[in-house]
Amino acid sequence: MISIVLVEPEGDMNIGMIARSMMNMDVENLVLVSPRTNHLSENARAFAVHAVPILEKASVVFSLDEALRGCDVSLAVTRRIGQWRQQDVFLPHWREVMSPYAGKKIALVFGREKSGLTNDEISRCDLVLTIPSSDVFPSLNLAQAVMTVLYEIYRTRWKSSHPSPYHTVKREEFQGMLAMIIETLETMGYFKTVPRERLEAYLRKLLYRMAPDETSAMIVKNLFRRIQGRLMALEKALERTDSSTPKDRP
Amino acid sequence: MISIVLVEPEGDMNIGMIARSMMNMDVENLVLVSPRTNHLSENARAFAVHAVPILEKASVVFSLDEALRGCDVSLAVTRRIGQWRQQDVFLPHWREVMSPYAGKKIALVFGREKSGLTNDEISRCDLVLTIPSSDVFPSLNLAQAVMTVLYEIYRTRWKSSHPSPYHTVKREEFQGMLAMIIETLETMGYFKTVPRERLEAYLRKLLYRMAPDETSAMIVKNLFRRIQGRLMALEKALERTDSSTPKDRP
Known part of the structure; x- marks a missing residue:
């Protein structure tokens, strides 16, 4: 006391x-x-x-x-x-x-x-x-x-x-987040010009430094899932336009 | 800044x-x-x-x-x-x-x-x-x-x-302090009734826990040196009194 x-x-x-x-x-x-x-x-x-x-x-x-x-x-x-x-x-x-x-x-x-x-x-x-x-x-x-x-x-x-300021995510969820980012970049053809392994290794280090917790790993993963979805939807729409009016393609 | x-x-x-x-x-x-x-x-x-x-x-x-x-x-x-x-x-x-x-x-x-x-x-x-x-x-x-x-x-x-609150003394000086305490107790005949090794081991632990720095080790050592000196002076004085008037011995 x-x-x-x-x-x-x-x-x-x-x-x-x-x-x-x-x-x-x-x-x-x-x-x-x-x-x-x-x-x-x-x-x-x-x-x-x-x-x-x-x-x-x-x-x-x-x-x-x-x-x-x-x-x-x-x-x-x-x-x-x-x-x-x-x-x-x-x-x-x-x-x-x-x-x-x-x-x-x-x-x-x-x-x-x-x-x-x-x-x-x-x-x-x-x-x-x-x-x-x-x-x-x-x-x-x-x-x-x-x-x-x-x-x-x-x-x-x-x-x-509260010994640590960090409540870091489990490895599995960390991997899931990283895989989603890579998949999204794949979808947009990013690895046609950038070496995939090197970028993945670089992003892994960057994300580890960010020390994400479960919530932030989930937010990042879902964010990229949405981006991927949008990219795919746009490409599909573009394909349709493509086949109907081929000359208008940008 | x-x-x-x-x-x-x-x-x-x-x-x-x-x-x-x-x-x-x-x-x-x-x-x-x-x-x-x-x-x-x-x-x-x-x-x-x-x-x-x-x-x-x-x-x-x-x-x-x-x-x-x-x-x-x-x-x-x-x-x-x-x-x-x-x-x-x-x-x-x-x-x-x-x-x-x-x-x-x-x-x-x-x-x-x-x-x-x-x-x-x-x-x-x-x-x-x-x-x-x-x-x-x-x-x-x-x-x-x-x-x-x-x-x-x-x-x-x-x-x-200032990573540590303690500035502990070198082992040599720690030993010197402990030895002086033991010597003083020896002078007064303390080990006639108390086992010396066990007391020394006990005091060593206690003094380590005190985590003395150079100054405090020196102060403790000098304090016991003075006690020892006083004990010896008193005993000598007593011896003299003893040999001159044997009956007055307490």
Whole structure:
């Protein structure tokens, strides 16, 4: 279970926006440490949109220690690099580094809009989590930082159920698609001038790179079937015209 | 080169926030299609912080076609799923799917805050890009959506130069660290009651799991060296006391 801990947040709009992104990313538990604003204001609710229940259920506590009570592991989200780099977690390595803590109670601790977390607050957390960013302007807006961390965690779960972007077709259907294309080209006499084997090999590679799924293989196959049908119909019509008015042939 | 294209954005605060996240993620090119607000307002500048130059350099155009002119590939960022899923790109698959277009001019097209992109606008883009999100509240705030997409792209580049979160120590230094721990335990007579080989094998596994880098291996080694030194000094002191006042021995 993930908790978002905000230390002394100042903007109600920010808190609302963060609640929204929490709901977007299936995280519910919001903890506010001595907030400097009303997290139930009209502004906060407007920015939360459908995530008002997250605001309403948020716990308000008076110290970071209180916020971290009961957590299995806490991460201070900051760009400040400690003396010993090994201790840091970079966000894109979340899966690799944090997998031993999957399913545990994890607190993600974010600092104030302007000044972030103090050194003392960072040292109260178990790990330091850093979002890699540009050297020219590394500091992210608070709500943007929360969104980014939540996305990385959501992404880890999402990718485990969607490991590949491709759902490629079975070989048989792939062959059927390619054969239909070749047959169509045959119908129109294409191989009178082009070597059939070479073109077929070339098209095969091109189509493999396209990585078609079942639907797209079927669409392509049917498309060529229609072209072939049309070609044959036209030729037949032409033959008829041919035999009746031979001189008009184009 | 990546461009962020915003279609009819309404909020100057949003545009400022987006400029900031672009600079955070090393993307410079902002294109506004018929903006409904002044992207150079005080509000926009305040939210952009150091990214005001991105606002100042932003191009303002009057149609999406104009915005996409000169792009090699354009992606409509939307959750709306087309009839044929194969055509969609899910954001976590960015690296796998978009690698053929690395270095090309890529336009990321985002719709209006409230109503997103129209079907016509989506169809003018080459691909549909979807950010996976919760079924209960899938729609992200505009600035949050831009941040998330920019992070995924930044992440792809970042990970190629930081493939592993671990910079593990050379075997020799790992052995040195383990040997120092064992030697220290030896000094204190630990192996009178505990089988040395079994403990050493156990500690080796534990330390491998910790995946120490050079610094942490050195720190651990030196820590035990100090413990050993202290143990030996105390024993020597005790011996001296022993021989002078034998009865006081604890």
